[in-house]
Amino acid sequence: MPSDPAARSEPEPRRSRATVTRRGALHRPAGLEPGIDVGGLVDTEAGLVDRAIFTDERIYRQELRRVFAPSWLFLAHEDQFAKPGDFFTTYMGEDPVIVTRDRTNTIRAFLNSCRHRGARVCRADFGTTRNFTCTYHGWSYDLAGKLVSVPNRDGYPGDFETGQWGLVEVPGIDSYHGLIFGTWNSEAPPLRTALGEMTWYMDAMLDRDPEGTVVVGGIHKWVLEGNWKLAAEQFATDWYHVNMSHASALQLLAPKAKGPKTEIVHRTGRQYVDPRGHGAGFPVHPKNRFDAQTVHDWYDYGALRERLGDARVEGPLTNGHATVFPNFSYLPVNGSIRVWHPKGPDRMEVWAWTVLDRSMPPEVKEAQRLYNLRTFGPSGIFEQDDGENWSEVQSISRGFITNRVPLNYQMGIGSERDDGRYPGMTSELYSDAAGRAFYARWKELMTTPAWHEEQP
Amino acid sequence: MSPAIRVAPVEDIAEGEGLKVDRSVTGTADHIAVLRDDDGEFYALDDTCTHEEASLAEGWIENGQVECPLHAARFCLRTGAALCLPATRHIRRHQVEVRDGEIWLLPDMAPVP
Numbered sequence: 001m002p003s004d005p006a007a008r009s010e011p012e013p014r015r016s017r018a019t020v021t022r023r024g025a026l027h028r029p030a031g032l033e034p035g036i037d038v039g040g041l042v043d044t045e046a047g048l049v050d051r052a053i054f055t056d057e058r059i060y061r062q063e064l065r066r067v068f069a070p071s072w073l074f075l076a077h078e079d080q081f082a083k084p085g086d087f088f089t090t091y092m093g094e095d096p097v098i099v100t101r102d103r104t105n106t107i108r109a110f111l112n113s114c115r116h117r118g119a120r121v122c123r124a125d126f127g128t129t130r131n132f133t134c135t136y137h138g139w140s141y142d143l144a145g146k147l148v149s150v151p152n153r154d155g156y157p158g159d160f161e162t163g164q165w166g167l168v169e170v171p172g173i174d175s176y177h178g179l180i181f182g183t184w185n186s187e188a189p190p191l192r193t194a195l196g197e198m199t200w201y202m203d204a205m206l207d208r209d210p211e212g213t214v215v216v217g218g219i220h221k222w223v224l225e226g227n228w229k230l231a232a233e234q235f236a237t238d239w240y241h242v243n244m245s246h247a248s249a250l251q252l253l254a255p256k257a258k259g260p261k262t263e264i265v266h267r268t269g270r271q272y273v274d275p276r277g278h279g280a281g282f283p284v285h286p287k288n289r290f291d292a293q294t295v296h297d298w299y300d301y302g303a304l305r306e307r308l309g310d311a312r313v314e315g316p317l318t319n320g321h322a323t324v325f326p327n328f329s330y331l332p333v334n335g336s337i338r339v340w341h342p343k344g345p346d347r348m349e350v351w352a353w354t355v356l357d358r359s360m361p362p363e364v365k366e367a368q369r370l371y372n373l374r375t376f377g378p379s380g381i382f383e384q385d386d387g388e389n390w391s392e393v394q395s396i397s398r399g400f401i402t403n404r405v406p407l408n409y410q411m412g413i414g415s416e417r418d419d420g421r422y423p424g425m426t427s428e429l430y431s432d433a434a435g436r437a438f439y440a441r442w443k444e445l446m447t448t449p450a451w452h453e454e455q456p
Numbered sequence: 457m458s459p460a461i462r463v464a465p466v467e468d469i470a471e472g473e474g475l476k477v478d479r480s481v482t483g484t485a486d487h488i489a490v491l492r493d494d495d496g497e498f499y500a501l502d503d504t505c506t507h508e509e510a511s512l513a514e515g516w517i518e519n520g521q522v523e524c525p526l527h528a529a530r531f532c533l534r535t536g537a538a539l540c541l542p543a544t545r546h547i548r549r550h551q552v553e554v555r556d557g558e559i560w561l562l563p564d565m566a567p568v569p
């Protein structure tokens with residue numbers, strides 16, 4: 001990955017107008033996108049969730065409309081765009097997008113679908129280009145999304161204007177400590193507002209180093225059977241599974257393979273519960289660390305305490321899990337960041353980056369990269385356990401009786417409080433509180449018409 | 457041959473890069489693309505691809521060829537020959553010389569056939 005210092009300035013928050021697409025006499029009939037009242041499928045007071053939210057195709061279509069289209073979604077790390085023309089293709093929900101740095105050095109994102117007959121105009125995962133040329137009939141767009149070449153241009157009517165047929169732009173782009181997010185909703189609150197106090201927790205990964213973070217290695221992508229929410233929810237709220245699901249991995253990593261110390265099994269910790277649906281959990285014992293020794297030795301914990309404060313160093317900097325609603329998750333100490341791309345109600349694609357402190361020397365970066373790969377790479381000893389659980393749950397969820405039996409999210413009901421040490425509301429390390437908040441936010445969005453539904 | 461035009465110091469065009477010289481300067485029918493191959497050699501061709509409206513100065517230059525940035529037609533830097541579809545017509549070439557660290561262009565002023 002390039003790391004040209006010139007490219008390190010954070011992208012400017014960008015609000016462009018929603019691209020106007022010519023509709024002529026087209027209009028979508030009422031009923032094409034029915035709104036299903038899902039309010040009865042989530043009861044966060046009682047801690048109950050109906051399994052239909054993981055399996056129903058109509059609910060899934062509504063999620064794309066009301067959860068993914070309006071929310072800030074993670075796109076890429078700014079380190080991936082060193083110079084104009086560098087691009088990366090990803091998804092927002094199921095919408096394919098190209099993220100690129102244009103000639104004025106502005107980070108922009110466009111719908112990766114040709115305005116002519118809809119093919120993708122960029123079919124590479126990443127690279128450097130000067131134009132995006134559709135491989136179907138050859139319409140070409142520049143780095144600002146403008147349509148710059150149309151083969152057989154003379155064949156179009158006199159009122160055909162290339163200015164009206166540029167790529168559809170993602171109107172909201174903003175970044176937080178190197179992480180670029182985008183939203184289709186030009187009226188969405190600013191990214192920082194949408195992240196709220198979650199930024200305090202994110203800084204335990206993103207702001208350890210005054211130099212910021214870099215991406216090392218490639219982006220791993222793999223397919224899992226399982227609804228995207230199973231993964232997003234778990235990273236928000238579930239330390240509970242660790243000792244059971246990851247018993248073999250813990251055993252392996254413990255000194256002399258004797259199994260982890262009792263204090264490690266019975267750890268205490270906190271779980272951050274965000275009304276916007278984010279969540280993060282972490283042990284609060286300063287000795288609870290899972291990371292490569294080389295990395296541990298390199299850190300100057302005194303300086304970190306000064307920079308980030310004792311509560312963070314003894315909390316989210318020891319270990320932990322987190323989700324930024326809806327589908328971005330990370331592991332602060334491993335340096336794994338990932339998106340759970342939805343691919344239908346039954347399937348997700350995991351896209352995972354390794355993000356490390358920029359000023360780490362090469363050997364420390366390498367130690368951390370390998371550590372992350374061994375634990376949470378596609379075949380990592382922890383990652384394998386998690387994927388197995390989600391696929392297990394999904395594989396039986398379509399059984400008629402099975403689907404009707406509610407799931408339990410009751411742990412720690414009523415435990416949320418302001419503990420005076422960790423910002424916002426927190427619960428216990430072992431708790432479903434952030435999960436309940438995740439589904440409360442999901443329900444709120446799912447039962448509220450999105451901005452695009454108000455348009456004619 | 458018209459008088460030589462001084463384009464830029466050699467270091468202004470990196471290997472694999474091109475520079476478009478406007479036709480108001482060259483006096484030719486088309487703009488001229490001064491192109492530097494990845495071995496450091498300079499070449500000059502008409503700037504507009506013979507297939508569609510696209511600037512070859514923006515193209516990908518390597519291995520004695522320039523590839524159009526829009527539809528990937530390729531031309532020989534030495535002869536201007538079209539090497540692959542969608543281009544079918546060769547492109548006019550011009551003389552270019554390096555004198556004392558400066559790039560000089562000698563446009564081919566022959567009338568367009």
Ligand code: FES
Nearest residue numbers: 114116117134137
């Ligand atoms: S679909 Fe892109 S040019 Fe026709």
Ligand SMILES: [Fe+2]
Nearest residue numbers: 242246382386
């Ligand atoms: Fe896990």
